[in-house]
Amino acid sequence: MSKVSTIHQTVTLPAPPNIVYKTHVDAKAHARFSGHPAQLTAKPGGRFSHYGGALGGFVVLLQKNRRIVLAWRASSWAEGDYSIADFVLTKVANGTRVEFTQSGVPTASAKSIASGWHEHYWAPLSKFLARD
Numbered sequence: 001m002s003k004v005s006t007i008h009q010t011v012t013l014p015a016p017p018n019i020v021y022k023t024h025v026d027a028k029a030h031a032r033f034s035g036h037p038a039q040l041t042a043k044p045g046g047r048f049s050h051y052g053g054a055l056g057g058f059v060v061l062l063q064k065n066r067r068i069v070l071a072w073r074a075s076s077w078a079e080g081d082y083s084i085a086d087f088v089l090t091k092v093a094n095g096t097r098v099e100f101t102q103s104g105v106p107t108a109s110a111k112s113i114a115s116g117w118h119e120h121y122w123a124p125l126s127k128f129l130a131r132d
Contacts, residue, residue, distance in 0.1 A: 004083075005110040007102040011122045015129040017065045017089040020096040023125060024068050024087060033128035034120070051120070057082055065089065072102065074109070081106075095129075 013020050023029045030038040030050060040048035042062060049056040054075050061069040072085040083104035090097045105113055 003107040004104045005107045007100075007105055007110060007114045007117070009098075009100045009114070009117060009122070011098050011100070011126070012092060012095055013098060013122075013126055013129050014095045017091050017096045019129065020089055020098065021065045021068070023129070025062065033125050035124070060084065074113075077106070 023033055025040060025042040027038045027040045027048075030040065034051065036051040037053075038048075038050045040046065040050075040059070042059065044059050044061060046059045047056070048059065048070065055072065056075065057071040057073050059069075060071055061067065066089055068085075068087040068089075070085045071082040073082045083102050085102045086100070088099040090099070100117070102113070102117075
């Protein structure tokens with residue numbers, strides 16, 4: 001992989017940590033909020049494929065309702081290149097604060113990936129959770 005960057009984002013979602021966690025590790029819930037096919041085996045080493053295969057990888061760590069770590073890659077990346085996507089969930093008064101860090105992102109793609117998290121992930125997830 002060429003030069004890499006790290007993306008840091010903090011969002012507050014309108015649901016408790018157990019619900020936010022479920023939308024990340026349950027493929028059916030992920031597909032409902034994203035509007036795209038999703039597959040995930042929710043255990044360390046389990047594979048995942050989201051957005052109809054545009055993104056995929058495997059589960060590194062699951063701490064129920066607290067933390068999710070994924071080895072994450074775009075399908076356009078070179079075979080074997082992964083970033084690490086780390087979601088830390090904390091209960092706050094109005095829902096769940098997610099401290100998100102994605103390290104190992106190709107610098108050339110970092111800006112578009114960062115905006116993609118907001119546009120294709122956090123915004124639809126927040127809207128989905130607000131309805132439930």
